Amino acid sequence: MSRRLSIAGTTWADRQVASEPSSAWWRTAVVYQVYLRSFADSNGDGIGDLAGVRSRLPYLAWLGVDALWINPHYPSGGADGGYDVVDYRAVDPDYGDVADLEALVADARRLGLRVVLDVVPNHTSDRHPWFQAALADADSPEASRYHFAPPSEAPPNNWQSLFGGPAWSRTPDGRWYLHLFAPEQPDLNWRDPAVAADFEKTLRFWLDRGVSGFRVDVAYGLFKDPALRDNPGGYSPTLFGHGPEQAMTWNQPEVHDVWRRWRSICDEYPDTMLVGEVCLADLDQVALYSRPDEMHQSLSFRLLKSPWSTEAFADGVRTALEAFAQVGAPVSWVLGNHDKDRQVSRFGGGALGTARARAAALLMLALPGSAYLYAGEELGLPQAHVPDEAKRDPIFFRSGGARTGRDGCRVPMPWNTAESLGFSPAGAAEPWLPVPPGWDRYAVSRQHRDGGSMLTLYRRALALRGAHPALGSGTATVDTDGDVLTVRCVGGDETVRCVVNMGTETALVGCSGSVLLASTARLHRSGGGLALPPDTAVWLIED
Incomplete structure (x- = not known):
């Protein structure tokens, strides 16, 4: 029998955990990224913390994700959202202490959730x-x-x-x-053995406390050209990542030996994993980081960085499937994260951007491999406007204001319509980033009762993904017909088609089976097919 849990004035049904997931849980996992500072504030100081995350675990179990990845929790100089680390084997007092993290891991396990930590090996804080x-x-x-x-x-x-x-x-x-990032983030020299030895201690420290793995920041970095030669030229990365114009600073061959060593450490701890942030233009190079003796996964950012078009999305899916198949690794799909504008805004904003974000979510969750969700995308949060005087991102300041920075995707989560929108307790300090007016319309407490909300769509999609082996666990082929993108997913003894109309006119789609889920309620039969409105996706199970 399932239990009932209450958070933020709302009761959630705890899911059943039938058995311990297999050692390859990460191959098809849905991982929920928690931006720690903005998720939930338990003590009223305006800053999210580990106890706050712990109080929201029932929500994540109700939503249907498999794991949570927590952005850096370490003592930090505060120059770059925690990615300037002072002590890798401690917890920043703003967030709690090691005991709080251990309690979070234990509670997550009881709910069938795994905890993945962020680790930052390319650089430290200048206060280290x-x-x-x-x-x-x-x-x-x-x-x-x-x-x-x-x-x-x-x-x-x-x-x-x-x-x-x-x-x-x-x-x-x-x-x-x-410092390839902020001046407060000096790059480490990984040719010094002391650096590698210390990070191995860090991995074991947290693995011994029950975490299920690590998201590795700047995994394509670490080693630099030993002669410090000039880069060939050009300082605008390609659309999809760093390319040959930055050949001396990224993707040096020695870095793969680090991941082989780290993989061997994780192999000592059953069911743990490594997922790398690998921002390279060449997807074949990205996939090499996920060879069988290296990291378990390397994130594929093609969909995160693609414009809304059939050609771009079809190429993003097809090339990722082909590249990772060469090394026998699953693709780790990403539509949003803490470094990129929210997809609702990227895809046009307002009702248009929301419709496209809904459709994109169904596409990603149908694809074989794992899916990484960023906190708030299941609520359809747009990119928030943050006044210049409230901004914290070093990108804004280093560019003299020419670049807006990433604060707009890091605004605190709206949980309910009470004071502080449930992010903090009543009477708390102002949130560390200002919450925009009207943010309460995205609140969890409102959306969970709305059968047509973004939150309901995500929960239904995740439940169906878990129930149908063709979704997330199967194989896929990609086809296009004008503005219509079709991904045919096969798993077990079933076939599910994910069809996305990325055009401006209604498209007639063949439909011999039944509709599993659609990103809109505006569907109707037309002759022997289905009339699919613009900016809409549907899952069709074939007879």
């Missing part, structure tokens, strides 16, 4: 004890753990920071140090 020691003494052992160059008038090469400006800054004594 190693970097502080390196600043104090250029000849210290810690100095060899970063990339320093002797004093000179100009930086050592033409490398650029992803956040804007040169990738080199000066120390007080005139040396140059490398």
Whole structure:
């Protein structure tokens, strides 16, 4: 018998957990990304925390996801949303302590959920004890753990920071140090064995506490050209990621040895996994990070970065399936995350963007492999407007305001229509990022009662994905016919077609079977087929 759990004034039915998932749970898992600072604030300081996440676990179980990935929880310098780490084997006091994380993992297990942590191996905070020691003494052992160059008038090469400006800054004594992100994030030198040894301790520290794996930040980084040669030129990454114009800073061959070692560590802990952030233009190169002896997965960002068009989405699906099949790995699909504008806004905003986001969700959740959802996408949150004076993202400041930054996709979650929208308890401090006026219309408490809401669509889709082996677990082929994209998914003894009309006119779709789920209620039969409105997706199970 299922239990009943109550959060934020709403009661949720706890799902049944029939048995322990297989060791390959990650191959088809739906993983929910929690932006920790913005998910749920338990103590009223305006900052989300681990206890807050723990209180919302029943919601995630009700929604139907398999795991949650938590953005960095470590003590941090605060320069880049937690990705400038001071201590990799601790918890930032803003979020709680190690005991809070252990309790979260234990509660998640009881609900059939796994917990995946973020790990940041490319760089540390400039407040990390190693970097502080390196600043104090250029000849210290810690100095060899970063990339320093002797004093000179100009930086050592033409490398650029992803956040804007040169990738080199000066120390007080005139040396140059490398930071491919913010100056407060000095890059580690992975050719120093002490770096690798310390990260292996970090992995074991958290695995010993029951986590189910790690999302690896900047997994395509770590090693740089040892001679510090100039990049060939051009500093605008391709649409899909970094390419040959940045050949000296990313995707060096030595990095794969790190993932082989990390994989061997995870193999000592049953049912754990590694998923890499690999932002490379060449999907064949991305897939290499998921070879059988390396990471279990590497995220495919094609759909996240594709415009709304049949050609772009068909190519994104087809090329990913082909690339990852070459190494025997599943594709890890992504439509949204903490670094990209919300899909409702990317796809046109308003009713148009919402319709397209609904259709895109059904497409992604039909595809074979795993799916990564970003907190709030199941509510149809748009990109929020954050006033310049409230922004926190270093991209905004490093670009002199030319780039808006990522704050708009990091605004706190709306849980209900009470004070602070349920993000914080009554009487709490203002949220760390301002919540836009009218944000309550997206609240969980409103949507869970609405049969036509985005939240209801996601929950139904996840339930059907779990019940039909053709969805998520099967094989797929991709076809296009004008503005109509069709993915034919086969698994077990059934076939499900996901058909998406990405055009501006209603399309007639052959339908010999039954409709499993549609992204809109505006469907009707027409002759021997189905009239599919623009910007709509449908799952059709074939007889």
